Every structure is written in structure tokens, then in C-alpha cells.
């Protein structure tokens with residue numbers, strides 16, 4: 001018996017990194033997984049590798065009509081939704097002085113509008129079918145001052161607070177829908193390579209030394225997402241799960 005047996009799950013940003021690893025893990029644990037992403041070719045490849053328990057949907061999370069189409073597709077394929085992982089994200093670097101308003105809006109459109117829309121459309125379905133679990137990917141960039149990634153960290157801060165508001169809303173309405181955020185530290189994915197490259201632009205060499213906290217494989221985050229998606233975490237709601245090997249508290 002898998003930890004997600006028969007659960008119907010959507011994972012956004014599932015063509016790469018943490019999303020792709022989570023999709024594989026969910027399928028191993030008995031879930032039916034709808035993978036979504038703007039990177040269609042990679043997403044279809046991950047979905048084909050997983051096999052019959054996965055299906056890929058092209059999806060720009062910043063677009064409301066894309067959410068409507070994906071939700072309809074998932075419901076017509078599987079009949080219900082139990083778990084949503086709002087994982088899609090982009091790195092937008094820049095300080096308060098160098099960032100443009102377009103940079104700021106670009107970060108927000110994917111990571112704030114995307115999470116807002118995902119929660120909204122998931123709740124509309126889950127509340128009619130006995131509940132569910134929503135997991136939103138924030139970042140330790142939402143906890144600490146990140147002068148060189150201002151648009152990104154601002155968006156990730158909003159993800160934390162959206163998650164808590166959704167958790168309390170659903171608890172007050174007795175929807176049996178939990179909503180938690182995950183705050184990863186340094187995880188070895190294509191986005192982390194972008195962080196390293198952007199840091200080289202802003203920081204002097206002496207500040208570019210690898211952190212003693214190291215960096216983890218995406219499975220470190222996928223395992224936390226699995227716990228939050230499963231019924232093992234049934235009393236965990238509105239929590240912020242920091243997974244960073246103590247990086248953010250040093």
C-alpha cells in the first residue's frame with residue numbers, strides 16, 4: 001500500500017527539478033499524477049518515463065484560463081482532485097535599485113498569481129469531494145534578507161502568507177482542506193545553477209564560498225511534499241516547513 005494510494009494530484013512546474021522528482025515519488029506511492037509546465041517537451045518526457053499513472057498538461061500558471069482548462073482536463077480524466085502542489089517558479093534577480101517594475105511583476109505573475117489561482121481553483125473542487133491538501137513552494141528567501149533577489153524573495157514572502165490565509169479560511173469553513181508551505185534551502189536543480197550565476201554578478205569572490213549547510217538533492221524536498229500530501233500530516237495545517245540544513249538560522 002502506497003502513502004498516496006488512489007490520490008489524484010496536480011504538480012505544477014513538473015518538467016524539471018523538484019517538481020519532476022516529486023511527480024516520480026508520488027507515482028511510486030500510488031498516486032495518479034497530473035504534471036503541468038510551460039516546458040512541454042520535457043514535461044511529456046517525465047510523464048512518459050513515469051508511465052500510465054501520469055499525464056502531462058501544458059500550463060502557464062500565471063494564466064487563469066490555463067487553470068480552468070487544466071482543472072477541467074484533470075476532472076474529466078480522474079474525476080476529482082486530492083492534492084495540488086504549487087511548485088512552478090522562476091528566479092528573478094536584482095536589488096531594490098536595479099530591479100524594474102517589469103521584473104517585479106514577472107516574479108509575481110508566476111509565483112503569486114500562480115499560487116493564488118491554484119489555491120482558488122483547487123479549493124472550488126476539493127471542498128465538494130471531502131477535502132484535500134495544498135502544498136505551496138516558498139523559499140528561505142522569504143525568511144531572510146536577500147538583497148540580490150528582491151523580486152523573487154518578495155513573491156516567495158507572499159506565498160507564505162497566502163498559504164496561511166488559505167489554511168485558516170478552509171479550517172473555518174470545515175472544508176477539510178489543509179494548506180502548507182515548504183521553504184527549501186539550496187537544492188541542486190537548474191534554478192540553483194541560475195542562483196549561483198546571478199550571485200557571481202553581485203557578490204565579491206570571498207562571499208561566494210559554498211555554505212557549510214551544503215546543498216541537497218531534490219528528493220529532500222520531494223519527501224517533505226510527500227509527507228504534506230499524505231494523510232500522515234492530517235493535523236499539519238498552515239505550517240511553514242523549512243528544509244535547509246539550518247542555513248537560514250545561521
Ligand SMILES: NC(=O)c1ccc[n+]([C@@H]2O[C@H](COP(=O)([O-])OP(=O)(O)OC[C@H]3O[C@@H](n4cnc5c(N)ncnc54)[C@H](O)[C@@H]3O)[C@@H](O)[C@H]2O)c1
Nearest residue numbers: 013016017018038060061087088089139184186187189191
Ligand atoms: N532549487 C532551489 O534551491 C530552491 C530553493 C528554494 C525554493 N525553490 C522553489 O522550488 C520550486 C521548484 O524549483 P526548482 O529548483 O525545481 O526549479 P526548476 O527551474 O528546475 O523548475 C521550475 C519549473 O517551473 C516551470 N515554470 C516556470 N514558469 C512557469 C509558468 N509560468 N507556468 C508553469 N510552469 C512554469 C519551469 O518551466 C520549470 O520546469 C520553485 O518554486 C522554486 O522557487 C527552489
